[in-house]
Amino acid sequence: MRLEGKGAEEGLASAERAARALREAILSGRLPPGAALREAALAAEIAVSRNTFREALRQLAAEGLVVQQLYKGATVRTVSAEDVRDIYIVRRALEQRAVEESALAPEEKFTALDQAAALVEKETGRADWRAAGTASLRFHQALVDLLGSRKINGFFHGVLAQLRLAFAAAPDEAGFQAPWAERDREIYDLLRAGRRTEASLRLSAYLAESERAVLDAVRGAARRSG
Amino acid sequence: MRLEGKGAEEGLASAERAARALREAILSGRLPPGAALREAALAAEIAVSRNTFREALRQLAAEGLVVQQLYKGATVRTVSAEDVRDIYIVRRALEQRAVEESALAPEEKFTALDQAAALVEKETGRADWRAAGTASLRFHQALVDLLGSRKINGFFHGVLAQLRLAFAAAPDEAGFQAPWAERDREIYDLLRAGRRTEASLRLSAYLAESERAVLDAVRGAARRSG
DNA sequence: CTCTCGGGATCGTTCAACAAAATGGACGGC
DNA sequence: GCCGTCCATTTTGTTGAACGATCCCGAGAG
Numbered sequence: 001m002r003l004e005g006k007g008a009e010e011g012l013a014s015a016e017r018a019a020r021a022l023r024e025a026i027l028s029g030r031l032p033p034g035a036a037l038r039e040a041a042l043a044a045e046i047a048v049s050r051n052t053f054r055e056a057l058r059q060l061a062a063e064g065l066v067v068q069q070l071y072k073g074a075t076v077r078t079v080s081a082e083d084v085r086d087i088y089i090v091r092r093a094l095e096q097r098a099v100e101e102s103a104l105a106p107e108e109k110f111t112a113l114d115q116a117a118a119l120v121e122k123e124t125g126r127a128d129w130r131a132a133g134t135a136s137l138r139f140h141q142a143l144v145d146l147l148g149s150r151k152i153n154g155f156f157h158g159v160l161a162q163l164r165l166a167f168a169a170a171p172d173e174a175g176f177q178a179p180w181a182e183r184d185r186e187i188y189d190l191l192r193a194g195r196r197t198e199a200s201l202r203l204s205a206y207l208a209e210s211e212r213a214v215l216d217a218v219r220g221a222a223r224r225s226g
Numbered sequence: 227m228r229l230e231g232k233g234a235e236e237g238l239a240s241a242e243r244a245a246r247a248l249r250e251a252i253l254s255g256r257l258p259p260g261a262a263l264r265e266a267a268l269a270a271e272i273a274v275s276r277n278t279f280r281e282a283l284r285q286l287a288a289e290g291l292v293v294q295q296l297y298k299g300a301t302v303r304t305v306s307a308e309d310v311r312d313i314y315i316v317r318r319a320l321e322q323r324a325v326e327e328s329a330l331a332p333e334e335k336f337t338a339l340d341q342a343a344a345l346v347e348k349e350t351g352r353a354d355w356r357a358a359g360t361a362s363l364r365f366h367q368a369l370v371d372l373l374g375s376r377k378i379n380g381f382f383h384g385v386l387a388q389l390r391l392a393f394a395a396a397p398d399e400a401g402f403q404a405p406w407a408e409r410d411r412e413i414y415d416l417l418r419a420g421r422r423t424e425a426s427l428r429l430s431a432y433l434a435e436s437e438r439a440v441l442d443a444v445r446g447a448a449r450r451s452g
Numbered sequence: 453c454t455c456t457c458g459g460g461a462t463c464g465t466t467c468a469a470c471a472a473a474a475t476g477g478a479c480g481g482c
Numbered sequence: 483g484c485c486g487t488c489c490a491t492t493t494t495g496t497t498g499a500a501c502g503a504t505c506c507c508g509a510g511a512g
Contacts, residue, residue, distance in 0.1 A: 011296065012296070013294075013296055013463095013464065013465090014464075014465070015284065015464080015465085038492095038493075038494095039493080039494070040493080040494095048465080048466090049465060049466045049467070050466090050467090050494095051277050051465075051466070051467090051496095052464085052465060052466080054281060054494095054495085055280060055281055055284045056284075058241065058281045058282075058284045058285045058288075059284045059285070059287075059288045061285070062284075062285050062288030062289060063288060064377075068239075070237065070238070070239055070473085070494085070495085071472070071473045071474060071493080071494055071495075072473085072474070072493090072494080073474090073493070073494060074494095086375050086376055086377050087377070089373060089374065089375040089377075089378065090375055090377050090378055093319070093320065093323045093373060093375070093378065094319065096323070097319045097322070097323055147315060147319060148315065149312050149315040149316060149319070150312055151290075151312050151313070151315075151316050151381075151385060152315065152316055152319065155377075155381045159377060239494095239495065239496090240495075240496070241495080241496085264461095264462075264463095265462080265463075266461095266462080266463095274496080274497090275496060275497045275498070276463095276497090276498090277465095277496075277497075277498090278495085278496060278497080280463095280464085296463085296464080296504085297462085297463055297464075297503070297504045297505060298462090298463080298504085298505070298506095299462070299463060299505095300463095
């Protein structure tokens with residue numbers, strides 16, 4: 001019987017806790033892209049030793065959220081226009097594949113997809129655009145999950161995390177309040193009805209428009225800061 | 227067993243050198259799946275401190291080559307039958323997508339693909355099945371590279387590394403000397419001729435057969451050691 | 453044979469120290 | 483005023499030792 005009562009963080013190595021804390025700080029925008037991650041200060045903040053913090057840094061670097069340069073330290077990854085294009089190559093590849101193969105997916109994955117779409121609608125309804133954006137990404141994560149691959153899910157999760165990084169760089173940019181809810185719901189309905197070709201076309205249009213919006217936002221942020 | 231490297235490793239953090247040395251030792255089969263990675267011993271062998279070695283371990287764990295369990299240490303990842311099925315879901319998704327989108331790929335990617343196919347033929351010609359297997363994986367890596375995505379390339383590289391892990395567990399198994407060279411060359415020729423539908427069918431058959439062979443091998447290895 | 457109970461062995465983590473390199477600012481030349 | 487140089491300071495990369503926590507394994511009790 002263990003006495004440590006720190007919720008879901010028990011039984012975790014403190015290096016893992018440090019990685020989570022850092023990941024959370026980055027994805028919440030508290031540590032924006034480009035921010036220097038000074039070991040001494042941040043390690044003290046998370047209450048771990050510098051060595052342990054460095055283990056967490058290595059892990060986040062391997063995940064692509066952090067960039068390490070020898071003797072220059074670690075910084076939060078900045079998302080370039082080229083990165084955005086790459087991200088959308090991935091999205092097109094995996095989401096389109098998921099649509100094509102959706103006939104093989106088990107029923108429960110569709111209900112999960114339905115619930116994700118409902119959440120997007122709910123957050124959109126209360127005009128919480130940030131939450132709606134997150135919910136929409138979760139919908140697309142659920143879409144890719146139709147493929148039923150752990151590895152693809154993990155990979156796609158990391159890629160969407162980088163996309164959120166791009167959002168953090170340029171929040172509330174024009175075009176970001178696009179009608180996600182209707183688009184996602186529409187794609188879901190077409191999928192459920194087995195109209196995969198139409199779903200694929202709809203998804204293709206959605207991704208193209210989304211990519212353009214994110215690219216504009218990233219370019220705007222680069223212009224502002226460079 | 228010496229894990230030390232020498233060549234072009236200047237300007238690299240020694241944690242990175244340690245990660246490379248360990249990765250190489252794992253992928254070469256010198257540290258087989260399931261092997262315990264004792265920190266003190268291996269750190270001494272690579273001539274780095276235990277702390278530095280632990281950074282390397284974290285990195286390899288994030289890459290999926292190593293599994294860490296609290297207070298039980300790190301082991302080389304073992305590849306289960308389910309892992310193999312997952313790997314082939316990834317291969318089908320990415321390689322098929324690459325074939326479908328191949329019309330958009332620039333010319334130089336096709337010449338790289340051609341050269342990769344030639345290398346498979348060369349190694350097959352000298353009956354070096356191990357080298358031929360590696361070359362064939364490189365051909366399929368080049369195939370996925372038609373998509374032109376850094377992220378997908380990196381992801382796929384890691385997945386194929388795990389597949390090599392499965393080979394390491396069960397080398398020279400029946401079905402592994404399958405006619406890779408002809409298959410790969412055939413797919414390349416169909417692609418170059420723009421006959422994408424036929425290439426897709428050929429690839430599909432190839433992957434199905436390959437998956438079955440690897441699954442049999444992994445199950446055989448599990449039976450031997452379980 | 454199974455269960456319990458040590459006694460290593462190994463892991464997870466911290467700390468202090470140091471070399472190497474980057475950083476930033478004072479200084480002087482133009 | 484502008485520019486490059488030099489040097490003190492900071493930060494990183496790495497090490498070695500230490501120590502509690504936990505696992506592993508074998509000896510002995512039942």
